[in-house]
Amino acid sequence: MNMTAGETEKKCFIEEIPDETMVIGKYRTQLWDKQSGSFLPATPGLGMHVEIKDPDTKIILSRQYGSDGRFTFTSHTPGEHQICLHSNSTKMALFAGGKLRVHLDIQVGEHTNNYPEIAAKDKLTELQLRVRQLLDQVEQIQKEQNYQRYREERFRMTSESTNQRVLWWSITQTLILIITGIWQMKHLKSFFEAKKLV
Amino acid sequence: MTPVRRFLCAWLVSFPLAWDSCGVQAAFSQAMDSDFTLNLPAGRKECFYQTMKRDASLEIEYQVLDGAGLDVDFSIFSPSGQLLFNDQRKSDGVHTVETEDGDYMFCFDNTFSTVSDKLVFFELILDNMDTDEDPENWKEYVHGIDTLDMKLEDIMDTINNVKARLSKSVQIQTLLRAFEARDRNIQESNFERVNFWSVVNLVVMVMVSGVQVYLVRSLFEDKKKIRT
Numbered sequence: 001m002n003m004t005a006g007e008t009e010k011k012c013f014i015e016e017i018p019d020e021t022m023v024i025g026k027y028r029t030q031l032w033d034k035q036s037g038s039f040l041p042a043t044p045g046l047g048m049h050v051e052i053k054d055p056d057t058k059i060i061l062s063r064q065y066g067s068d069g070r071f072t073f074t075s076h077t078p079g080e081h082q083i084c085l086h087s088n089s090t091k092m093a094l095f096a097g098g099k100l101r102v103h104l105d106i107q108v109g110e111h112t113n114n115y116p117e118i119a120a121k122d123k124l125t126e127l128q129l130r131v132r133q134l135l136d137q138v139e140q141i142q143k144e145q146n147y148q149r150y151r152e153e154r155f156r157m158t159s160e161s162t163n164q165r166v167l168w169w170s171i172t173q174t175l176i177l178i179i180t181g182i183w184q185m186k187h188l189k190s191f192f193e194a195k196k197l198v
Numbered sequence: 199m200t201p202v203r204r205f206l207c208a209w210l211v212s213f214p215l216a217w218d219s220c221g222v223q224a225a226f227s228q229a230m231d232s233d234f235t236l237n238l239p240a241g242r243k244e245c246f247y248q249t250m251k252r253d254a255s256l257e258i259e260y261q262v263l264d265g266a267g268l269d270v271d272f273s274i275f276s277p278s279g280q281l282l283f284n285d286q287r288k289s290d291g292v293h294t295v296e297t298e299d300g301d302y303m304f305c306f307d308n309t310f311s312t313v314s315d316k317l318v319f320f321e322l323i324l325d326n327m328d329t330d331e332d333p334e335n336w337k338e339y340v341h342g343i344d345t346l347d348m349k350l351e352d353i354m355d356t357i358n359n360v361k362a363r364l365s366k367s368v369q370i371q372t373l374l375r376a377f378e379a380r381d382r383n384i385q386e387s388n389f390e391r392v393n394f395w396s397v398v399n400l401v402v403m404v405m406v407s408g409v410q411v412y413l414v415r416s417l418f419e420d421k422k423k424i425r426t
Contacts, residue, residue, distance in 0.1 A: 001232060001234070001246055001247070001248055001322060002246070002247040002248070002249070002301075003244075003245070003246045003247065004245065004247075011236075012236060012237060013234050013235060013236050014235040014236065014237065014317070015235065016235065016375060016379065101247075105232060106232065106234070107232075126354075127350065127353060127354070127357075130354070130357045130358075130361070131357065133361070134357065134360055134361060134364065137361070137364045137365075137368070138364065140368070141364065141367055141368060141371060144368075144371050144375070145371070148371070148374065148375065148378065151378060151379075151382065152378065154382070155378065155381065155382045155385060158382070158385050158386055158389055159385050161389065162385065162388055162389040162392055165389070165392055165393065165396070166392055169392070169396040172400075173396070173399060173400060173403070176400065176403060176404070177403060180403065180404070180407040181407075183407075184407055184410065184411055187411060188411065188414060191414075191415060191418070192418075195418055197418070
């Protein structure tokens with residue numbers, strides 16, 4: 001997937017992930033060349049600043065990378081993590097056009113595993129490797145499902161709280177309305193009596 | 199490197215999803231599905247591109263998770279600039295495109311909204327994007343002897359089957375996550391709305407009753423003054 005980014009324009013993506021999940025993000029940048037009317041393959045000196053925030057909006061990664069970069073982080077709390085990229089250079093204005101194309105790929109969970117590496121390290125046969133991959137996949141699904149259960153519980157609590165509040169506020173408002181009405185009547189009655197109109 | 203591998207490497211490099219040099223350790227598997235969630239500010243249009251090969255298929259599924267009316271404009275353009283699909287103010291949608299060579303562009307448009315930001319989730323599912331290198335890669339790096347070749351084939355088939363189904367499970371899970379996130383956002387905004395308007399209602403009621411009493415009293419006091 002690629003996208004176009006302007007100079008110092010911040011592009012943010014949100015990833016909702018369970019805890020203890022590894023996320024690998026890879027990007028590649030290309031600069032628009034007005035002369036050739038296409039994107040240049042490599043742009044030295046152009047860097048991207050990557051900033052990752054956890055669900056409590058605390059910054060867990062804030063680093064500068066080159067024109068091609070790879071960043072990794074592991075989530076410690078489940079929730080919405082925000083991944084932001086922006087180019088740091090102001091030199092782009094010198095290059096005609098000032099458009100930057102960013103290829104981005106974000107892999108979460110078991111997709112981050114490098115199976116050829118694992119096979120070589122643990123000396124697995126092909127069968128063992130495939131089974132290992134399946135096990136990782138199932139583990140990831142299970143983790144996601146647990147997280148889903150936790151979110152659904154939070155959702156249910158919010159719903160029930162809203163329901164309760166609607167009921168409670170309606171009753172309170174009706175009571176206040178009645179009390180105010182009674183007070184008004186009493187006050188006006190005593191007022192008119194005082195003014196000898198009744 | 200064998201010539202076949204070198205050729206595959208050269209081809210892989212042209213993919214935006216697999217730019218890394220085909221070094222022994224650095225080759226990474228092609229992501230067939232990828233999903234992204236982004237915040238689309240009010241009055242903005244965001245466009246994304248996906249490079250495709252011919253005779254592959256691109257499926258794009260999107261949902262609006264948060265933000266006022268939960269709707270967004272969506273459009274997808276072929277590499278030649280032709281408009282393929284256009285959705286106006288939809289809350290979610292799915293489109294499949296049989297692709298040709300080139301960059302497909304798809305855009306999310308929130309320009310009709312002046313105040314509210316939209317949280318948009320979209321998923322790209324690529325099919326038939328050339329998976330030949332996959333077994334090639336794996337066979338390179340495994341050690342050990344696989345005896346009973348015939349039986350192994352069957353086991354491999356079953357495993358591939360299971361893997362495909364698990365991938366589908368993951369896709370469905372991602373979808374469910376998006377639905378749940380959207381429902382949760384709706385509920386949370388309901389909650390805040392109920393709180394806010396209840397307090398406003400209360401304050402208005404009390405104020406109005408006070409004002410009424412004061413007005414009626416003032417009416418009579420004036421008359422009294424006129425009489426005397």
